[in-house]
Each structure stands twice: as C-alpha cells, then as structure tokens.
Amino acid sequence: MHKLNTLLLAAASASILSIPAQAQTVSEPSVRGHVSYLAGPALRGRGSATPDEAAAAAYVAAMFRGYGLQPAPGMTGYTQSADVTALKLDGPALLTANGVAVDAPLLFSSTGRPITGTLSVFAGNDPKQIAGAVVILSGTGINPLRVAGAVDPAKTRLVIVRATPEVRDYYQKIGGAPRLPRTFKGEAPSPRPTVVALPDAAFDALAAQPGADIALTLPGLVEQQLVTTNAIGWLPGTDPSAGMLLVSAHLDHLGVRPDGQVMYGANDDASGTAAVIELAKALAQGKKLRRSVLFVAYGSEEAGGFGARKFIANPPVPLETLVANLEIEMIGEQDPKLPAGTMMMTGYDRSTFGETLKAHGALVTADPYPEQNFFQRSDNYALAQKGIVAHTVSGWAVVPTYHTPEDTVERLDLPFMTRAIQSLVAPLRSLANSRAKPEWKPGGKPVAE
Numbered sequence: 325m326h327k328l329n330t331l332l333l334a335a336a337s338a339s340i341l342s343i344p345a346q347a348q349t350v351s352e353p354s355v356r357g358h359v360s361y362l363a364g365p366a367l368r369g370r371g372s373a374t375p376d377e378a379a380a381a382a383y384v385a386a387m388f389r390g391y392g393l394q395p396a397p398g399m400t401g402y403t404q405s406a407d408v409t410a411l412k413l414d415g416p417a418l419l420t421a422n423g424v425a426v427d428a429p430l431l432f433s434s435t436g437r438p439i440t441g442t443l444s445v446f447a448g449n450d451p452k453q454i455a456g457a458v459v460i461l462s463g464t465g466i467n468p469l470r471v472a473g474a475v476d477p478a479k480t481r482l483v484i485v486r487a488t489p490e491v492r493d494y495y496q497k498i499g500g501a502p503r504l505p506r507t508f509k510g511e512a513p514s515p516r517p518t519v520v521a522l523p524d525a526a527f528d529a530l531a532a533q534p535g536a537d538i539a540l541t542l543p544g545l546v547e548q549q550l551v552t553t554n555a556i557g558w559l560p561g562t563d564p565s566a567g568m569l570l571v572s573a574h575l576d577h578l579g580v581r582p583d584g585q586v587m588y589g590a591n592d593d594a595s596g597t598a599a600v601i602e603l604a605k606a607l608a609q610g611k612k613l614r615r616s617v618l619f620v621a622y623g624s625e626e627a628g629g630f631g632a633r634k635f636i637a638n639p640p641v642p643l644e645t646l647v648a649n650l651e652i653e654m655i656g657e658q659d660p661k662l663p664a665g666t667m668m669m670t671g672y673d674r675s676t677f678g679e680t681l682k683a684h685g686a687l688v689t690a691d692p693y694p695e696q697n698f699f700q701r702s703d704n705y706a707l708a709q710k711g712i713v714a715h716t717v718s719g720w721a722v723v724p725t726y727h728t729p730e731d732t733v734e735r736l737d738l739p740f741m742t743r744a745i746q747s748l749v750a751p752l753r754s755l756a757n758s759r760a761k762p763e764w765k766p767g768g769k770p771v772a773e
C-alpha cells in the first residue's frame with residue numbers, strides 16, 4: 325500500500341474512533357498503572373490460590389473501595405475466599421516393571437494414588453477400545469495428548485505413552501510438572517486416568533513385556549491447603565427490583581513455573597481485570613444508575629474456575645437477580661482477523677446482549693473462531709449454564725503469547741485497550757438505566773449440564 329494512502333486511512337480511522345473529550349473517562353496512564361502492577365514483578369504472575377493472587381485481589385478490592393463502591397449485599401468486605409486442596413509432587417515418579425525401575429518416566433497427570441496392575445499392550449488407534457487397567461499404547465494413530473480424556477477412568481487407571489517431541493513440548497507448556505488433583509477442601513477429585521510418557525528405549529522395552537507387573541508410586545507427594553480469593557465490589561442502583569449487571573474478569577494467572585520462569589499474564593487476564601477496575605470507576609461517577617452493578621475479579625480461573633464456582637455456590641446476591649454478565653478476557657492485543665479497534669464477543673449470536681451493547685457504541689463484533697468454543701472456555705459459561713445471559717469479550721483470543729512467558733505489559737496495545745474499555749462505558753450505563761433485559765435467542769441458551 326502506498327504510504328500516502330496509509331496516512332489517509334490512519335487519519336480517517338482516528339476520527340472514527342475519537343471520543344468527545346468530555347465523555348472520556350478511561351485514560352491510558354490509568355490502564356497502564358493497573359496492568360503494570362498486576363502483571364509486574366511484585367505479583368510474580370498471580371499464581372492461582374497463592375499469596376500473590378491474594379495480593380492481586382487486595383489491590384482490586386482497594387480500587388473498588390477507593391472508587392466508592394460498596395461491599396456487596398451480604399458481605400462485610402470486598403473479598404471472598406475459598407479453601408482449596410492441591411496435591412504437589414516434590415520429586416520424580418517411580419515406575420517399575422517386574423520390580424525393575426523403568427527409565428525416566430514423565431508423569432503427565434495423576435490422581436495422586438499409587439497404581440499396580442498387569443500390563444496390556446494396545447496396538448489399536450481408537451482410544452474408546454482401550455479396556456485394560458494398565459495399558460501401554462503402541463499404536464501410532466492415537467494422539468497421546470488426547471488419550472486421558474478419551475478413556476474410561478473406571479476401567480483404565482494408568483496409560484503409558486511414548487514421549488514424542490510433541491509430548492515433551494506440551495509438558496513444558498503445562499509448566500514442566502504433572503497435573504494433579506485440585507479440589508475445594510473436602511471435595512473428592514473427579515476420577516481420571518494417570519498418564520505417563522516414556523523415552524523411546526524405555527517405551528520399546530516395556531511394550532515388549534505384556535503381562536509384566538507394573539507399579540507406579542509417587543514418593544514426594546504432598547498435600548497443600550491453599551486459599552483462593554475473589555474481589556467483589558458493588559455499585560448500588562436506585563431500583564432494587566430492576567436486577568443487577570455483573571462485570572467480571574479473572575485476576576489469577578499461571579504464577580511461577582517449576583523452572584523459575586514467571587508467567588506474567590499481562591493480557592491473560594491483567595487486561596480484563598484492569599478493564600473491570602476502570603469500568604467500576606467510570607460507572608461510579610455521575611448520576612446514580614437504576615440497576616445495581618456487581619464487579620467481580622475471580623481467583624483460580626486458570627486452575628479450574630474455582631473463583632467463579634465459589635461465587636456461584638455462595639453468591640452475595642441471588643443469581644436470579646443478575647440480568648446479564650459481561651466477562652472481559654484478554655483485551656490486550658487486537659485480533660488481525662477483526663475490524664481494527666474491535667473486540668470479539670463469544671457466542672455473540674446466542675443472545676441480544678452483544679447487539680445491544682454494539683448499538684450503544686461498544687466496539688464488539690461476532691467471534692471469528694466458533695470452532696474454538698471460546699463461549700464455553702471462560703468463566704462466563706458457568707453462569708450461562710444457570711440461564712444468565714453471560715458472554716465474554718476478548719481481543720486477540722489466539723494471540724501467540726497465550727500462556728507463554730512473553731505475555732508481558734510491553735506486548736500490550738494500551739491505546740486499543742483504553743478505547744475498547746471506554747467503548748463499554750456508555751453501553752453499560754445505558755443498560756443499567758434501561759428497563760430492557762438482554763435475552764437468549766432461540767437455541768442460544770446453553771443446556772444445563
């Protein structure tokens with residue numbers, strides 16, 4: 325493209341996106357301040373249910389208080405916590421065949437319990453056909469990364485796969501540590517098979533020993549009692565019968581990996597948390613709204629949606645009073661697939677919420693990745709399953725920095741973020757003052773599980 329054309333286009337798009345000065349309530353320095361702290365060195369990646377997550381929640385709570393929000397009805401403060409039990413493996417897993425140690429087993433996921441059994445070799449390519457209690461997969465047509473979800477954990481307790489380069493890459497991606505059960509305190513973990521990957525030589529040797537007595541033990545297993553924290557602020561409206569809006573994000577991220585690498589999570593989801601804070605500030609200014617607005621930053625989204633589940637199990641207000649939920653996730657970079665300056669809304673066509681916000685100026689558009697099921701993959705979904713019109717807005721949902729150490733403040737597109745957050749202020753204000761409710765469209769409401 326010619327340089328002059330580029331300049332003309334830039335000028336044209338700047339004027340489309342410019343906002344009258346008096347209406348500007350979200351500023352870039354303010355947004356930068358929030359993300360710099362939340363995704364900065366002090367909070368070390370806000371690991372789910374860690375003291376760093378609690379510090380992030382305390383920050384959000386302090387902002388809510390500072391901007392004049394109140395504790396939600398039925399609460400005396402701005403945080404809600406839940407006890408979480410997690411298992412952690414300090415040391416290697418031990419795998420033996422006929423009493424002889426197998427070389428370098430890489431434990432992917434486990435129930436935490438020791439396993440013994442007789443080895444069977446499965447050479448097929450359909451994981452649904454796997455039936456033995458302890459199985460080594462010698463077929464090459466099964467994706468070893470998908471096998472855990474495909475087998476019946478009541479029949480198959482241990483699955484042994486080959487540690488291909490893809491398997492090793494994925495292991496690094498999940499943090500170089502096994503997935504172990506994490507539950508609310510006192511809750512039984514859901515059954516799942518234990519998965520172990522073996523290097524080629526050990527794998528081939530074991531696959532040649534059907535009938536071998538296999539034992540897997542986890543000598544370094546420790547049980548940890550953790551606490552996860554939500555931050556909750558409430559903006560009371562003038563009409564208690566009008567229902568409430570819920571504006572939410574998740575404040576946790578992946579924390580510090582076992583190798584010491586900090587996962588800052590600037591986009592995922594310090595960006596959405598900053599948006600919740602800024603929207604709380606903007607909506608708390610000016611004339612009181614008709615509907616109340618609840619602002620929530622959830623803990624432990626990354627570890628299995630614990631914060632959202634705690635909120636739903638112990639809501640400060642009856643869930644039926646929630647008129648709509650807007651979840652904000654990863655708005656730190658623009659999606660090159662979308663029109664410049666816009667966010668996508670997951671499940672856009674399922675309800676009237678997106679078009680209502682858009683009609684009032686929100687920079688939202690439909691989700692270009694329906695095959696990714698993003699509607700089902702964020703904290704909005706648990707509420708949507710309760711019948712509440714609940715959607716997530718995102719920037720670039722398949723951004724290359726997703727769940728990498730490169731997800732840092734330096735990579736954020738702060739001008740885009742600022743405009744995107746600003747664009748939600750008037751539509752939310754309008755909805756809070758409206759008598760109309762967003763509704764599911766025919767077939768749009770998810771079926772409760």
Ligand SMILES: [Zn+2]
Pocket residue numbers: 592626727
């Ligand atoms: Zn994430």
